[in-house]
Amino acid sequence: MTVDVYWRIHMEGDQTSLRRRxxxxxxxxxxxxxxxxxxxRAGEPDGFSHADYMAEVARAAExxxxxxxxxxxxxxxxxxxxxxxxxxRDTETYKFMxxxxxxxxxxxxxxxxxxxLQLATGGRTVYNVISGGGGPSQLWWGxxxxxxxxxxxxxxxxxxxxxxxxxxxxxxxxxxxxxxRVEGAALPDGLTGLPLPEVYFSGSSPAxxxxxxxHADRYxxxxxxxxxxxxxxxxxxxxxxxxxxxxxxxEILARETDEEAWxxxxxxxxxxxxxxxxxxxxSGDSVGWRRGRSFLADAxxxxxxxxxxxGLWGGFHELRDGPPFGLVGSxxxxxxxxxxxxxxxxxxxxxxxxxxxxxxxxxxxHVLPLLSATPGVPA
Amino acid sequence: MTAEFHLTLPxxxxxxxxxxxxxTDRRPPARGPFDVLDQVARGADLAGLAGVVAPxxxxxxxxxxxxxxxxxxxxxxxxxxxxHPAATTPVYAAKLSAxxxxxxxxxxxxxxxxxxxxxxxxxxxxxxxxxxxxxxADEFLTVAKxxxxxxxxxxxxxxxxxxxxxxxxxxxxxxxxxxxLSGTSDEALALSAAHADVHLFDPGDDVAALLPxxxxxxxxxxxxxxxxxxxxxxVRASGASVVVAVAHDGDELRAAYRIGEHLLPLxxxxxxx
Numbered sequence: 268m269t270v271d272v273y274w275r276i277h278m279e280g281d282q283t284s285l286r287r288r289x290x291x292x293x294x295x296x297x298x299x300x301x302x303x304x305x306x307x308r309a310g311e312p313d314g315f316s317h318a319d320y321m322a323e324v325a326r327a328a329e330x331x332x333x334x335x336x337x338x339x340x341x342x343x344x345x346x347x348x349x350x351x352x353x354x355x356r357d358t359e360t361y362k363f364m365x366x367x368x369x370x371x372x373x374x375x376x377x378x379x380x381x382x383x384l385q386l387a388t389g390g391r392t393v394y395n396v397i398s399g400g401g402g403p404s405q406l407w408w409g410x411x412x413x414x415x416x417x418x419x420x421x422x423x424x425x426x427x428x429x430x431x432x433x434x435x436x437x438x439x440x441x442x443x444x445x446x447x448r449v450e451g452a453a454l455p456d457g458l459t460g461l462p463l464p465e466v467y468f469s470g471s472s473p474a475x476x477x478x479x480x481x482h483a484d485r486y487x488x489x490x491x492x493x494x495x496x497x498x499x500x501x502x503x504x505x506x507x508x509x510x511x512x513x514x515x516x517x518e519i520l521a522r523e524t525d526e527e528a529w530x531x532x533x534x535x536x537x538x539x540x541x542x543x544x545x546x547x548x549x550s551g552d553s554v555g556w557r558r559g560r561s562f563l564a565d566a567x568x569x570x571x572x573x574x575x576x577x578g579l580w581g582g583f584h585e586l587r588d589g590p591p592f593g594l595v596g597s598x599x600x601x602x603x604x605x606x607x608x609x610x611x612x613x614x615x616x617x618x619x620x621x622x623x624x625x626x627x628x629x630x631x632x633h634v635l636p637l638l639s640a641t642p643g644v645p646a
Numbered sequence: 647m648t649a650e651f652h653l654t655l656p657x658x659x660x661x662x663x664x665x666x667x668x669x670t671d672r673r674p675p676a677r678g679p680f681d682v683l684d685q686v687a688r689g690a691d692l693a694g695l696a697g698v699v700a701p702x703x704x705x706x707x708x709x710x711x712x713x714x715x716x717x718x719x720x721x722x723x724x725x726x727x728x729x730h731p732a733a734t735t736p737v738y739a740a741k742l743s744a745x746x747x748x749x750x751x752x753x754x755x756x757x758x759x760x761x762x763x764x765x766x767x768x769x770x771x772x773x774x775x776x777x778x779x780x781x782x783a784d785e786f787l788t789v790a791k792x793x794x795x796x797x798x799x800x801x802x803x804x805x806x807x808x809x810x811x812x813x814x815x816x817x818x819x820x821x822x823x824x825x826x827l828s829g830t831s832d833e834a835l836a837l838s839a840a841h842a843d844v845h846l847f848d849p850g851d852d853v854a855a856l857l858p859x860x861x862x863x864x865x866x867x868x869x870x871x872x873x874x875x876x877x878x879x880x881v882r883a884s885g886a887s888v889v890v891a892v893a894h895d896g897d898e899l900r901a902a903y904r905i906g907e908h909l910l911p912l913x914x915x916x917x918x919x
Contacts, residue, residue, distance in 0.1 A: 294748065294816050318718070318749035342741075345817070349745035352714025356684065371738035375771045376708070376729075383711040386659075387680045406809035409737040409789070427771075439769070450768035455705040457659025457678045 270609060272635060273364055274328035274627045275516070275619035276321055276336045277588075278344035282621050285520070285535035285586045292622065293317035293345075317345055322357040324623045331631020335362025337395055337516070337617045341588075342407050348380060355388045363388070364467060364617070366395040369424035370410045370417065375452050377424070378431040382458040392464040395487065396421060398475060418474040420446045425466070425482045427452075435459045467514055467615075471499070472554040473506075480507035485615055490517040490592040492575050497611055514615035515608055518583045518593025519626070521601040521634050528596050529570070535586050536570040578604050587621050602637035609638075648913045649865075649881050650696030651905050652726065654892045655686055655716065657706030679707050680715065686898045687716035690723055693906020697724030699826075699890055702759045704766055710742065717750040726755030726826060730762055731782055732772035736789035736806055744794065744813050747820035757826040757846075758783055761834065780833035781805075787825065787841040794818045826864060826890075830856055844888045853885050864888035869901055874908040881913065 280290030289296040294305050294317050304320035306313045328336050338347035351363035363384070372380070384392045398417040399405050405412075412420055423444050430440035434453030441450050453459075468483030470476070479486050486503050488496065496515070503511050522528040573582040578600050581591040594601045605616065620626030659678035665671045690698045698716055700709035713727035734742070746754045760783045764775055774782060785803045792799040792811070795818070799811040812818075827838045828846040838845040839858035846864040847853050853863050865886035869877070881889055893901035 294819075297816065314751065316749045316751065343814070343817070345748065346742045346745040348710070349714055349742045349749065352711045353718045353746070353749050355715055356718065371735050373733050373771045375769070376733035379708040380711050383707040386678045386707065387711060387715060389675055389677065403810065406807070407737075407811050409735050409806055409808040409811065411807055447771055448768075448773055449771040451765070452769045452771065455658075458707065 268614060270613075270638065271334045271514075271615040272332065273362070273615070273617045274324075274331075274333040274336050274630070275617055275623065276324055276338050276350070277619075277621070277623045278339050278347065278350065279341065279588045280317065281320065281324070281623050282587060285531070285621055286538055288539070288586070290588075292320050292624075318350065318353050320624075321345075321350060322354050324627060325354055325358050325361050327624050327627040328631070329358050329361040331628050332635045333618075333627065333631060334360075335364055335391065335393065337364040338366060339395075339589075340366040340368070340397070342404060351384060351392065352387070355384065355391075358391075360391070362391045362393050364393040364395050365464075366397055366469075368397055368399050368408070368410070368417075369421045370399070370412060371408060374424045374427035374447060375431050375449055378428050378452075378454060379458070381428075381464055382432070382454050382461055385461040385464070386458060390462050393467065394464045395467045395469060396425070396482070397469045398478070414472070415474040418470065418472075418478040422478045422481060423447060429463065432463050470554070475554070476503050476506050479503065480509075480511065483511065485512045485514040487514040487516060487615075487617070489590040490515050490579070490594070492579060492592075493607065493611065496608075500612055512615070513611070513613045514617065515613050516590070516617040516619070517605075517608075518589065519601060519618050519620045519630050519634065520580075520593060520595045521598050521620075521630060523597065525596045525600060532580065532595055533570050536582065539585050589619070598633040598637060602634050602639075605634070606639050648910070649887050649889050651910065652697040652699050652724065652888070652890045653686070653690045653695055653898060653902050653905065654699045654701055654890060655683055655712060656893075656896070656898045657683070657701060657703050657709065657712055659706075660896075679712075682899065683707075683712060683715060684719040686902060687719045687723065687725070689899050689902035690906075691720040693903050694910060695723065695902060695905055696888075697726060697753075697755065699726045699755075699757065700728060702728035702730060702757070704769070713754065714746060714749075717746060717753055720753075722753075724753050724755050724824065725750070726757050726824070728757035728759050730759045730767070730770060730772065731779075731786040732767070732770065732774070736786045737793050737808060737811060739786075740790040740793050741813060741817070743790075743823055744817040744820070747823065748817070752820035755824040755826060757828075758787070760827070760837070761829050761831075777833050780837050783837055784840060787837075791822055791841075794822045828864075828866075846888075846890060847884075847886070849880070849884070862887050864890060866890050866892065868892050868894045869905075870894050874904070874912055877909055878912045 280293035280295030282290045289299045291299050291302040304315045340347050347365040398421045423446050427447050431452045434440035439451030439453050465484045467485050467487040468479040469487045520528050574580050578596045580595045583593045584591045594604045657679050687698050700712040709727040713725045716725045760779050782805045785805045789801050789806050797812045801808045824843045826844045827842040842861050844862045844864040846866050848866050857863050863886045865884045867889050869891050
């Protein structure tokens, strides 16, 4: 068995370290001194853009052993479809895991964009299908569909997309459903026969798990305490018609020694700035977000108080955009924890750390080589 | 003012010939139209054209994906993407486009295609017909511009609702994409009057009579093999200040350089610029 390890791209701009919250790479904090991509040269804009820096992160991940990267999508971030289309030629093997909410694109359009991107990249497109954080954020997007209905829509969306993908074999795909109507839809010659992107499915509610069972190649979960993850996986296994595969999204803070890693985290924690928002789409009626927060309710304010099991720390949402949990410690300890997750049935990871460029190289050089084919047995 | 030229990109897959075994084949894997798209876009950029247009073509690659690659491949060219309004929500179209604008230094254009053949529309999941399509396009552009330019944008329409929307900074830091529209019906002209920067006409249309106030006249021009001097005459006679050229011989790369090296110098000379 091999494990697909992805490295996230910071669509919200990258920060220089966990100690400094402002995302100074990518134009999201243009007034902070030292901001770059775009930067200033001799008093003039230097012509670089966020895409130029994202390309550096993608190239670093590609060369460091990652199969690709997750491109997340929230109201305040750059857009993953735009980024993937832009960066296709900057990379060779890198897979673009594009996060998107089915409601915002018509499935015929999604099929056409996906097939075009598959052709442009040589089959390097992967989906992270999300059905929405909900609440005020859904209305920001102009989407009125309720939580459970959004999963019904996601299911119908993927049915239509797959029907269109194979429409040339059936004489055109026709569908009259609750959310979508199409008549005689197919991809044109030259865009047919390409692999349908793998589907990484996100969502923690029963409606999500049910929809995932029909459509997911992998069920993608944020990192949680391992007992809770094991329970969640068991529930997915119970509800899935076919044996599901699992992927976990985890922050990584790894250094030569445990002490170094915790020192780094302590300095970041002590100097942290108050959060002013919950990261846009992270909130709303998201069950995953509430689950993450509920584990931490009684943890207190001491940095080690948020270590809910050895090497598993739950305060990252205070230090950068994204979910709470990550793995902290020496390269060996972090690799052991990842091996334990593989033991729970995980065969794909989306890892991340800030700054995404330098940390991709560090994790690729020092942690990935320690992963063991057989959990519990050193490599 | 010299008319600006935009060249239509080839989005249909062109089969490439198999090489006989005697020829060492080191070609990279075939990628359909993407084999030549970057070169055509770069050719237009190198040759000094104002831009390129990724057309909406049911038989070709998707224009938004093509536009992302073309923007990355070029330095100066405006890249205009054609799409039909049922393809995405207006908020999502704005958000995706805001990123393309940020990545490209503000070089994206939009060419919303409203007057689709009904069968093509249904195959793309769009069952709306007649004047309603223009009403929806009006709402689409109103919402997209609203979330682009306003911090707290709320809209309740026939087709779209948004509550407290708005891309904000830095996502909407670049201007809204330049909007190209077309069509000679009353609805089409009214839509252009409200939203277009450029209205595209076909050869033979009465541009002076139809052009809405405050909108630039554009001309869709099949290039063919005509003598550059004759094409220059046709452009000047039309009164158009924007030309979207279509290379009907299927050789867009050659057309890019032909426009840049032969046609643009003639037009500049005549205009004394």
